Amino acid sequence: MKVIITAIAFLMPIFSSSALSASTSNATSDSGLVIKNNDPRIHFNGRWDESPGTWWASSGLKLHVQNLKSLSLNLGPHTTVPLASVGVSLNYGEITTVNVSQGVNGIFRESAALQVGTSEGDLSVVRLNVEGWQDNRINLESISLNSDATLLSYVPSKLAFQFIGDSLSAGQFLPEGVDQAWTFLTGEHFKAEHNINAQPGAALSDIVSFGNEHGVSFQFFRTEDTGYFDTTDHNFTTPWNFSRDQPPATHVVIHIGANDAAQNVTDAAFVQVYSNFLVRLRTIYTHQPIFVFTPWGWPNADGTISQYYQGQYQIIVDQRHSIGDDQVFLVNTTGWVTFEDVFPANQHPTVAGHQKITRLFTQWLQKWGLDPELEWATPA
Structure with a gap:
């Protein structure tokens, strides 16, 4: 079970991120070993602006530390008020929710799930990400470790997923947000790095939507x-x-279209905007496999499923094949989600529903030819 902790926040003077970025030299003080926010040994994932501050659910950081006993996040004024929920995993274990706010936030003070520093010289991997699709801003000023800790470089996995979608991929309505979504869980299954750019209510078409x-x-x-x-x-x-x-x-996964349908975007217009989107993606991901999900639809209590853009995703994939791009693959999710797998009030997958989608997609990927890494690249 996931533990939710409210981190202890202490009032402290807030220094500008530009001042922190002036030097990567770290210092030992009364508060321990202070790691500047631009230290190259911090592995950032997802979308961070220059402050640096997070955007999009699942954006976060990873640390590899020797002799870790304590860790605090020193957060600046762009952090969500009154708090932002972050998921913290120690040594690839279960994810614990910690609520953080502007100031000094002790991460390893109160949680039985986050026990560290049992033996001198132990290696620890700390992974931390924002859970929510909103109220998800953390503005990192510095990180404080115990004074006898050593920050090492984090080595990322050889596999890296890029997920693109809407609420069905962002973990909307889940207690722990994106950390319980099929996107995040798929990355974990393959011991892969993963970025998730998914926004509830957003259409693929560049229009105002919800x-x-x-x-x-x-x-x-x-x-x-x-x-x-x-x-x-x-x-x-x-x-x-x-x-x-x-x-x-290394792999791109797209599940989108529900909000285009809700905004009455026509079949032809949706195929066009999706095709144009793939053209632009190919300027970034020139050769990587792209997996195009069909909708699993909106399950109803009577056993029926309301569908949208039926047959159109096949057209989109066929168009890519016709111009020689054989690295675009259709993932037919028909039947993956039933009424028993969703919240009745909003027809979005429950925690168990996301776990089911994860199981079906990981099976699909392994049949396709992708196997999980045998172990994480950074030892703990």
């Missing part, structure tokens, strides 16, 4: 998620530099 100012065909190429216009620090978007995705994605 509070989103832009569609994913626009927003995916931006640093910010579609909630940018409600944040306190800025109300604009900045291009994302895909060279910052390290390692680059």
